[in-house]
C-alpha cells in the first residue's frame with residue numbers, strides 16, 4: 001500500500017491461525033458466528049458422548065488407574081508388569097487414559113501405539129482376556145458406571161480383542 005507521498009506503507013491486518021482476519025471474525029453474521037456454531041456443535045457432541053457419560057476426563061482417569069492397579073496385583077495378570085519401574089507404569093496408565101478419552105469422544109490427541117502393536121508378542125491368552133474383563137466389570141461396578149455405559153464399554157473392548165489376544 002502507498003501513502004499520499006507515494007511511499008510504501010506497511011499495513012498490518014491481524015490474522016488468526018486459520019488465516020481469517022479479525023475484522024472478518026468480528027463482523028456480524030460472519031466467520032465468528034460460524035466458529036460459534038462449530039464450537040457449540042463440538043460441545044453438544046461431547047456432552048452426549050460416552051466420554052461425558054463416563055464422567056469426562058476425571059472419570060476415565062479414575063477408571064484406567066484403578067483398572068491397571070488391580071491388573072498388576074492380579075494373580076494371573078501380574079506377570080505382564082513384572083520388573084517395570086514406576087515411571088514406565090505411570091506412562092502406560094497415562095497412555096491408556098489418553099486412548100480412552102479419545103476413543104469415547106473427548107478432546108485428546110493419542111500419542112501411543114495402536115492396540116495390535118502395543119500388545120504384540122506379549123502372549124495374551126483367552127484366559128487373560130476373561131480375567132481382564134472381570135476386572136473391568138468390577139471396577140465399573142465400584143465406580144458406579146451405569147448399565148448402558150457399561151454395555152457400550154464392553155462392546156468397545158470386544159472390538160479390540162482380536163488385536164490384543166494373540167496367544
Ligand code: HEM
Nearest residue numbers: 080081092095096099112113118124128129132157160164
Ligand atoms: C488382558 C488384557 C491386557 C493386558 C494384559 C495388557 C497389558 C499391557 C501392557 C503390559 C502394556 C505395556 C506395554 C509396554 O510397556 O510396552 C500395555 C500397553 C497398553 N495397553 Fe494394554 N493390556 C491389555 C488390554 C488392553 C486394552 C483392552 C486396552 C484398551 C482399552 C489397552 C490399552 C493399552 C494402551 C493404550 C497401552 C500403551 C500403548 C503404548 O505404549 O503406546 N490394553 N498393555
